[in-house]
Amino acid sequence: MRKIVVGTRQSALALTQTGQVVEHLRKLCEDNGIEAEFELKKIVTKGDRILDVTLSKVGGKGLFVKEIEQALLDGDIDLAVHSMKDMPFELPPGLTVGAVPEREDPRDCLIMRDGYGIDDLPKGAKVGTSSLRRASQLQHYRPDLKIEPVRGNIDSRLRKLETEGFDAILLAGAGLHRIGWSDRISAYLDPELCLPAVGQGALCIECRDNDPFILDLLAKYRHEATTVAVAAERSFLGKLNGGCQVPIGAYAKLTGETGRDGRPQIELTGMVGSPDGAKILKDTQRGTDPEALGLGLAESLLAKGAAELLAAVQE
Structure with missing residues (x-):
């Protein structure tokens, strides 16, 4: 019997969504004859402690995950449930995204x-x-x-x-x-009016990259369409090096069509704006490779002046 300790923030929402994930994983274990028991471990993050300052002034991305990731690296927990929009583009060495389950409403x-x-x-x-x-x-x-x-x-x-x-x-x-x-x-x-944050509505199940038991279990929980869409959005974010401190949005969806390579076609829309809304740069591109699509869309907005907008915000 494997005991699986699941790390989570302690807000009502975090506990609710982590509980929902655990129920899905418990059912997967039952259906696949896997003997496992689950335990929740509540972890307070820097973002939970600092409530009197806007996110953009206290570090942006990573505020709600760093302490949880440290617990993973220390072996105190076996997997963690995050809101994908809280995740930095780069993960610490030794950690990986084990699964992205089906997305909720991103709006x-x-x-x-x-x-x-x-x-x-x-x-x-x-x-x-x-x-x-x-x-x-x-x-x-x-x-x-x-x-x-x-x-x-x-x-x-x-x-x-x-x-x-x-x-x-x-x-x-x-x-x-x-x-x-x-x-x-x-x-x-509507996303036409207000593009969501990268990964909004999706969850990220993070684990150590050297734990085959957990990796095999999470592979059964992966939702393909959500995984592909979020990968495109995060590729866009990574190229722009964006966090909570800059106005960046992106939303990807599968079109239902297939590309020449046989892979599903993705439509990705991204935006970069000035904080006062005076200038918004936005573009939409299609492709079948999520990483290449995100990079290409970011390059398009950089060519239109996104770098200057981002530099002005981060000064």
């Missing part, structure tokens, strides 16, 4: 005091988000909106909608779906 959504869409917000409405990506795209569409930072877990952000006078707050729809609060969503933002 951002509005939780509003009144109304059912972004056009219902009054002129000068106060909207809460700590994401430069969301702020950039929202300001581009509605320059009149007053964007203010809001941090914390989902329930504390929802409370701030009432206690801090926000007209709306922006959250990822996937988190609200997983935690069972879909009824709080006033409106979804």
Whole structure:
């Protein structure tokens, strides 16, 4: 009997999605005659400790994973469940992505005091988000909106909608779906208006690269279409060297068609924007190689001036 210790952040959402992953893995073990028992280990990350500063000012990508990755490297846990959008492009030596399960809804959504869409917000409405990506795209569409930072877990952000006078707050729809609060969503933002974060809606199951038992189990949990789409998005991110501190978005989907090489065709859209939304660079490309597609799309935006935008943000 193999005991599998699963590392997770301790927020309600993290515990919920980790619990869902464990149930899927437990069922896979039963169906395949694998003897295993699971134990959860809660780990506090730097991103969980620092709640009074926007993510872009405290280091961006990696804030919610470094302590968990260290527990993996130390052998304290056997696998970890992360939100893919929190994952840096490069993983520490010795760790690997064991599985990317099927993606939830990747879209951002509005939780509003009144109304059912972004056009219902009054002129000068106060909207809460700590994401430069969301702020950039929202300001581009509605320059009149007053964007203010809001941090914390989902329930504390929802409370701030009432206690801090926000007209709306922006959250990822996937988190609200997983935690069972879909009824709080006033409106979804179409990716045409607001491209999601890289990997948004997807989970990353990380493990050590020298643990064949865990690797074999996670291979059974891998969702091919999600894995391919997220690989294209992350390739785009890696080329631009982006994190939470820069307004970068990307969304890939399989078109249902097949390329000449017999592989599924991927459509990838990416954006880089200025924090105030005054300038948004966006492009869409298609291909069958996710890594090459991400690199090509990044090169396209760099040729249009993305490097200057990113440099200005990171100064």
